[in-house]
Amino acid sequence: MNVNIKISKKVFNDVYIPYLENDDRYLIFYGGGSSGKSYFIAQRYIYRLIQPTRHNLLVVRQTGDTNRKSTFPLLKQVISNWNLSKHFKVNESDMRIKCLLTGNEVAFAGLDDVEKIKSITFENGELTDIWVEEATECQEADINQLKVRLRGGKSKKQIVLSFNPINIQHWIKGHFIDSKLATVCFSTYKDNKFLTEDDRKALEDLKFTDEYTYNVYCLGQWGILGKTVFDARKIQARLQNLSKPIKTGYFAYKYDGLKITDIKWVNDKNGYIHIYQVPNSPIMTRYCIGGDTAGEGSDYFTGHVLDAKTGMQVAVLKHQFDPDQYTKQMYCLGKWYGTLNRCSQDALIGIEANFDSFPIRELSRLGYTAQYVREKIDEYTGKMEKRFGFKTTSITRPTIISNLIQVVREHTETINDKDTLEELLTIIRNEKGRIEAPEGGHDDQMMGLAIAHEIRSQVVFAQEVMTPYPEFKVWRMTVNDSDYGETLTII
Numbered sequence: 161m162n163v164n165i166k167i168s169k170k171v172f173n174d175v176y177i178p179y180l181e182n183d184d185r186y187l188i189f190y191g192g193g194s195s196g197k198s199y200f201i202a203q204r205y206i207y208r209l210i211q212p213t214r215h216n217l218l219v220v221r222q223t224g225d226t227n228r229k230s231t232f233p234l235l236k237q238v239i240s241n242w243n244l245s246k247h248f249k250v251n252e253s254d255m256r257i258k259c260l261l262t263g264n265e266v267a268f269a270g271l272d273d274v275e276k277i278k279s280i281t282f283e284n285g286e287l288t289d290i291w292v293e294e295a296t297e298c299q300e301a302d303i304n305q306l307k308v309r310l311r312g313g314k315s316k317k318q319i320v321l322s323f324n325p326i327n328i329q330h331w332i333k334g335h336f337i338d339s340k341l342a343t344v345c346f347s348t349y350k351d352n353k354f355l356t357e358d359d360r361k362a363l364e365d366l367k368f369t370d371e372y373t374y375n376v377y378c379l380g381q382w383g384i385l386g387k388t389v390f391d392a393r394k395i396q397a398r399l400q401n402l403s404k405p406i407k408t409g410y411f412a413y414k415y416d417g418l419k420i421t422d423i424k425w426v427n428d429k430n431g432y433i434h435i436y437q438v439p440n441s442p443i444m445t446r447y448c449i450g451g452d453t454a455g456e457g458s459d460y461f462t463g464h465v466l467d468a469k470t471g472m473q474v475a476v477l478k479h480q481f482d483p484d485q486y487t488k489q490m491y492c493l494g495k496w497y498g499t500l501n502r503c504s505q506d507a508l509i510g511i512e513a514n515f516d517s518f519p520i521r522e523l524s525r526l527g528y529t530a531q532y533v534r535e536k537i538d539e540y541t542g543k544m545e546k547r548f549g550f551k552t553t554s555i556t557r558p559t560i561i562s563n564l565i566q567v568v569r570e571h572t573e574t575i576n577d578k579d580t581l582e583e584l585l586t587i588i589r590n591e592k593g594r595i596e597a598p599e600g601g602h603d604d605q606m607m608g609l610a611i612a613h614e615i616r617s618q619v620v621f622a623q624e625v626m627t628p629y630p631e632f633k634v635w636r637m638t639v640n641d642s643d644y645g646e647t648l649t650i651i
Contacts, residue, residue, distance in 0.1 A: 163261055165210055167242065175351040176200040179343075180207065186342035188332075189322040191380035193554070194355060194363060195347040197322055201291060202234040206242065208289075209257075209264040214315055216282040217266045217289040220306065222297040224270025228255065231293050232268060258283075271302045277309065286313045295321040296592060300331050326593040328382035348380050362559055370562040376593050377558060383593045390565060390584045394572040399581055407435035411492035420526060423492045423500060432479035433493070436576040437472065439501035446504065446619045447474070447497040448532075450550075450612025451490060451511035452604045453519060454480065461486040462608035464580075465497055465507065468619035471567065476577040478605065487519040491528055498530070506530040510615035512607065513549030520549040532615045550611050561595050564610040580605045 169177060173196050179187065189197040208215045219231045232255050239248050239257075249258045257266040263284035269277045280287070290306050292298060303319075310317040321332065321342070336342040349355060349363050367374040376383040409431035414422040439447070446468045454461050463477035475497070477489060490509060498506030510532030511519050523531060531548040550556075567574065568584060575581055583597075583605040590596055597603040 163247070165244070165247075167207055171242075172203060173200060173347075173352055173354070175347050176204075176345065179345050180204055182343060183316050183318060184343040185318060186336060187318060187320045188336055188342045188344045189320065189347070190325055190337075190344070191346045191351075192348035192378045193324055194349040194352060194359065194378075195380070196352040196354060197345075197347055198231075198293065199234060199238075201293075201320060201322055202231070202238045205266065205289070205291065206235060206238045206244070209259040209266070210244070210247070210261055212262060214262075214285045215264045215289055216285055216287050217264075217291060218277070218280060218287055218309075219266060219268045219291045219293065220277070221270055221293050222302075223272045224268065224276070226294075227268040227270070231291070235266060271298060271305075274305065277305070286315060287317075288313075288315045289318050289320070291320045291322070293322050294592075295332060296323040296326050296330055300335065324593060325376070325380055325382045327591050330382075330591070333382065346380065349378055359555065362555060366558065366562050369566045370558075372589075373558055373562055373595075376589075383589060388585075389561075389587045389589060389595050390568045391572075392585055394568060395581050395585055398572045398575060399578065402576065402578055402581075403436075405434035405436055406438070407433075409433060409435075411489055411496070413488065413492055415488065420488060420491055423495055425496065433475060433477045433489070434577060435475045437467070437474035439497045439503060440467075441502040445469075447507035448612055448615050448619050449490065449494055449497070449507050449509045450608050450610070450615060451509065451519070452608040452611065453483070453486070453512055453514075453516045454604070459602055460604045462604045463490050463493060464605075464608045464612040465493060466612045466616060468508070468616045471571060471574045471613060471616065473574055473576045473580070473609070476580060476605075478579065483516055483518045484522065487522040487526075490519065491523060491526055494528060494530065505620075508532060508615060508619050510550045510611055510618075512611060513547070513551050517549065524548065532618055550615065552607070558595065560610040560614045561606070563613055564606065567613055575609070577605075580609060 172180070176197070189201060191197065205215075205217055209217070219227060221227050221231065235257055236250060239245055239250075247259060247261050249260055251257070255268040258264070265282045265284070267280050267282070269280060271277070287309065290310060292303070292306065295303075306319060310319065321336065323332070325333070337344055349360065363378045366378060375381045407425070407427060409426045409428040410433050412424045412426050413420045439445070447465055448468045449463050449465050451463045452461070460478050460480055461483075464473060465475035466472060467474055475493065477493060479486070490511070494507040494509050497503065506528070508530050509523065509528065513520055520531065532550055533546045533548060534551055535546060583602060586597060586601050587595060587603060587606055588598055
């Protein structure tokens with residue numbers, strides 16, 4: 161079949177164009193986040209698949225399932241964006257892509273299933289190309305296995321590695337980059353001409369709140385394994401000057417299946433809600449509550465109540481219980497720091513929407529209207545719609561954590577909860593540069609507090625405009641996050 165397909169160079173970021181037809185044995189794309197390198201690699205392979213030259217591609221990640229949410233959609237997206245769908249056959253169940261013009265194919269596998277990699281074959285010809293996404297997840301032995309898989313045959317063979325730099329001692333740096341064994345393309349967000357100004361600004365703001373994250377995540381500098389995130393000196397000093405909660409307990413209430421009534425505080429030394437400041441009744445006092453749900457069942461449900469004006473942590477909920485119980489306690493907490501104590505409005509509640517949307521939907525069903533609102537583009541109508549709950553994405557997560565880093569560094573006195581502070585002391589950057597708890601630890605308190613501070617600026621006061629702190633800048637950005645398919649507005 162002879163089909164004339166023209167691909168304009170304008171669809172590529174300029175930094176990558178010299179590598180479009182590169183055939184060197186080892187080709188590395190690395191650098192900062194949001195540089196567009198993974199998308200370009202997907203573009204590059206679709207471009208190569210439609211060429212008459214034989215190219216059969218194996219896409220590899222550490223675990224096979226992760227391909228379904230990352231590399232597989234990227235390749236399909238390029239096919240769609242270039243209006244090539246009629247020229248490709250996509251097998252969703254087996255994760256196979258075949259170019260009908262040339263017979264070239266793409267297969268996907270994980271390094272956790274070596275036998276599957278060994279058994280992969282192609283209808284036309286041999287394996288010629290391997291793309292290892294997030295290569296820093298892989299051990300040297302894994303890559304050596306792939307090298308063996310590409311031996312022999314008549315076709316020119318190539319392995320492409322893509323990653324964000326993490327630990328400066330990582331074996332890839334010495335083996336491929338320092339030794340100059342591989343051809344290297346380095347890029348950052350500054351090379352991505354398709355980034356929106358809001359996205360670019362969000363990344364650049366990190367240099368003022370968390371210089372380490374900016375240097376590693378944004379500028380693509382090699383990081384340090386296990387570097388602690390929060391100012392340990394400030395946290396330790398705060399731990400020495402804490403007061404005990406003035407109340408410990410939970411809420412009792414009546415529930416008829418439709419609504420909650422007769423909310424009462426119950427003192428219980430074994431309770432899971434700690435009160436550090438009781439609600440202040442003057443009309444100008446407003447509160448907000450950031451909530452983090454229990455991921456996949458191993459973590460805690462948390463809620464952090466802040467004085468929206470000062471950022472003071474006035475109450476903390478932390479417990480392992482069912483989502484419906486968590487929702488009812490958050491409802492009571494929001495009412496207690498709201499109209500139940502003559503405040504002008506109920507506390508604004510923002511619960512993470514990633515793992516479990518039940519609490520958000522249940523709050524709405526119970527008639528709790530004071531929920532944090534994010535914006536989302538409807539994929540069918542293209543219209544902007546509003547959704548309750550805070551969505552954590554690859555862009556919003558480092559942003560809200562960076563904001564919390566600044567809070568800890570400059571306003572540690574606003575954190576009153578011992579358990580929260582002790583958890584912050586354990587948070588590190590792992591070997592991939594991601595901020596998280598160490599193995600066996602938790603980050604529930606960190607995320608709940610970070611969300612609480614993020615949603616403060618959506619609290620509306622009757623007569624004056626809230627500002628987080630004199631030193632803070634309140635800003636709004638709209639970001640497109642391809643990993644989650646949402647457009648979010650962050651204030």
